[in-house]
Amino acid sequence: MEWALLLCLLVLFVSASPAASSADAGMSISTGSGSGILDRIAWDSNMTLLGEASLKNGTISLTCDTLTTGIGAGRALYSRPVRFLDRATRAPASFATTFTFSIRPTTCSSSTSDSARHLAPFPCFGDGLAFLLTSDPRFLGAANGFLGLFSDRSAAADPATVAVEFDTNLDPLLRDIDDNHVGVDGGAIFSTAAAPARNAGVDLKRGVPMTAWVDYRAARKTLRIWLGYSRSRPPCPLLVAPVDLSALLREFMYVGFSASNGRGAALHLVGNWSFRTFGFSSSSRSAPPPPSSPADGKDSSTGSDESLNPGDEISPPPPCLPRWGPVIGGIAGVLFLIAASTTVTLWCRFRWNLDCGDCNCGGDDGASSTRSRKHSSVNGEPRMKVPTRISLDEVMSATTEFHDSNILGHGASATVYQGVLPSGSNVVVRLLSPLPPQPSSSSTTAQDTCSRSSGDASTTYFSCS
Template sequence: MMSRKLLVFLFLITFLFKPISFLASAENVTFDFHSFTLRNLTLLGDSHLRNGVVSLTQELGVPSSSSGTVIYDYPILFFDQDSNTTASFHTRFSFRIKNLNPSSFGDGLAFFLSPDNQTLGSPGGYLGLVNSSQLTKNRFVAVEFDTRLDPHFGDPNDNHVGLDIDSLNSIKTVDPSSQGIDLKSGKHLTAWIDYMNELKRLRVFLSSSDSKPQNPLLTVDIDLSGYLREMMFVGFSASTEGSTEIHLIENWSFHSSGLSPVRHPHNVSDSSVTIITDIHRSSSGSNHHKKLALGLGIAGPVFFCVVLSVFGYISLRKWKGARTEKNLKAEFVAGPRQFSYKELMSATRGFHSSRIIGHGAFGNVYKAIFMSSGTIAAVKRSRHSHEGKSEFLAELSVIACLRHKNLVQLQGWCAEKGELLLVYEFMPNGSLDKLLYPESGHGMSLSWCNRKNIAVGLASVLSYLHQECEQQVIHRDIKTSNIMLDGNFNARLGDFGLARLMDHDKSPVSTLTAGTMGYLAPEYLHCGTATEKTDVFSYGVVVLEVACGRRPIEKEPYSQKLENLVDWVWGLHTDGRILEAADKRLNGEFKEEEMRKLLLVGLSCAHPDSAERPSMRRVLQILNNEADPVFVPKRKPSLIFSCSLTVEDIVSDDEECQRASVSHDEDHMKDSASQV
């Protein structure tokens, strides 16, 4: 508090001697991405970032169906209620649409404005803008660059640009071949989209160079004021259906205009000024003033130096306590906000036990209700701030930069009062293990459709973490209790406290083994080497849990011996009875071929030999019927380890990380013991 007062005091001194006019931040927005990073952008679906370029769809050598979106993180004001004014906007971007297989093409990309920052539609002719099952749900204004003829939406041909409003039936289209442009040529193309609210006119320019053409390709006289809501998000989407078309956004600039900034001049009221009158102008008074001025001239700088010294001393004393918070701020990109401790205390009713919705090695998870906004969040609170610091920092450094529809979204953080807190979006359906193994035994059972969707969603996010991020992310703790379910029972992976970042071309690093028994790959237990294939093993166990409704380690009903889920399913596969592993609570309400495929995918991922496990990208292709399943031998192979690592090699992390990992492992061991 003392340092704050000093800051205020110094500010007031500066303020009084230097009149200022304060200018409110303008409502008009400008940004320019010469190349892309994860800062200020949200990637949804199959979109990913590589070498500063956003790819909206999957880069696969085999035909696939894909859908992806990239959105600017912050909403933009397009309508000012006070002045009843709608903004004009101008955007410029360069893109390429190319094909690995020239005979395979479709479906195109779109620039859009939407009130929703989670816009992700279906693959195929829906351009990632519209959900195939809810065609009228999404609201948007979009300019499409379509590369497939889809009669269902009234497309004129397989090479056109059109304006879409809340529907993929374009208001007006034009063929760019009239200007010698083929959208799917793979060439670098630049587009300019200008909307002038004064003229009620939208124009689209397109060129194969970086020079803006004199004449527009598409002109539409339209008043968008009825469609541009107060706050809107801007971004790009694209899709494919059984093709190898790739949609790349190379750079992007945007500018809104027409909304006048509000100027707030600094006003000094009469009551704030004290006028001193009746000043004597005698010579003695003049001498007195000279002495006073001399005294002030000497005392002023001295006083200022004293103030600075006191301020520096106090700041130095507080530096150590504030070090964690400063480090955290340095780690962050723009996006997750910093919550105050008071705010989180109030939202969780003082971290009351009635608000606990989960437990973990990090600590308790609380349900937080923010009365001011009416929103709900989940707050993870460190059990021991000192011991949990390494996991806290690890989770922040990893997840703050990740964007995927199957990740639990980080909303903010707090490091005050010796507390370490993470704020996540609230998942109304809790964790996967709670639905697979309800405590009462009579809880709601997940349908087969939900289970398939969970397996696909988890495969999608792991493929993103392993192969599509700038640095490879190894989660190291994939299990059903770390997989959350949103309102639509979509899988959301969370808890990155044990995650590690790795360069894609670097060898795996040996660390102290941490995780949960039953999910740990054999080579990880023996050698302590965490790789993407150790995550694949854990995924395989989770998939078998989802299909079978059994825990990784359970007691046999008669002998009370511990039985491993992977061994049990593999034994049924050996006997040709693998479908008998299906969860009895499904009552046979599933397609046998789909169940067989999921069980075999689980076994292939849980193969004892890590070299035989498929990549998560291959798993995703198999589940989406885009690749053939991996062969699974009838008998479970045995594996002999020859590990030359010493104990010193394995325990290579610093002491703090070791303590956190040991604590994490012990907690999970206790959890496993209580489960069996």
């Protein structure tokens, strides 16, 4: 019982400890219309919109649905910078993000001449959209295949950028593999790794909501991407890219989305979004934020523009909730104690049944039965049962009619004989009176019976009168 109580206390201690160690300190942001953590931030707070990006029916539209002479690209960034390098070791952080998006095409005509107006219109698409990390919150790249990520001028110095693109435009000059693929861009528009979206059973141009999962593990230098129509992550990733982002990441960077239109136009919409970093040491928490510099765009943030350090949460914080760790730990401890006690009890009963065999082990009767069984043997040998009263004929037969060869000794009032009963037990008989006349027949009266007086494991003693 003592060890069970110690284990219970151990469970309580573990449940009361913090959910994550300081080595896993990080930050997380979420946005959307769901419940719980997804209510911490809405699209209309703490987001910076650049170019054609705008709010549309509770989601962010990164582009317009018509071909215009404008920029043709849009970007939505979380307004506060996020730490991506450990302050002490300069090691990069790991990160994970999940978001829903859709690409809705517009209607284009195959010709604008009067002779071709009878031709049926067909859907046309933009370039696609991308999830990105950038060091410059004011930069917006080019359209026409560049997804608003990079400049279309080769001499331009682009900010440090890491992106995962969902490309719907086939541009051989940009080394696209097809018009329905997912790629990883590190510092340039040319993807370092790419995979067709059809490998995941997804058509990016279908116009329906899709969900993407992006997970980067700095220790393994591996970026994994999942894609699907369901909100449940597929078992196998669409793309696994071995990539080291340490050279591209800065101490603080901005996270968000970018999209552009080109030969065609489409609405690039982003819905629910969650993002977190992890793998930092606790020393990164005390790092000062970089100087704040508001972006040149439509800033929808309502709070301060200070940075997010590891462990920070988006304001406004959720309402204070009771700490359920000790409660859950206590319940788990009690359940464990009950289970342990039940197990010990069942084991003891099992062992008791093995010891008792087929005997009736219940209460005092069971104990008496067990004691009787133990006492019914001597030195491990079972004792033969001997009747307490035997007839004179049986005594005569055992002692060969009190033959002199069976005499063990003489006393003042009796002669002692030895013999063997029909059961095989040795018997010692003390004859108290002179041998009576030979009986003509067996009798079981009190005058011709012998009573048992004492005995041990191998010999029984009787007195005869």
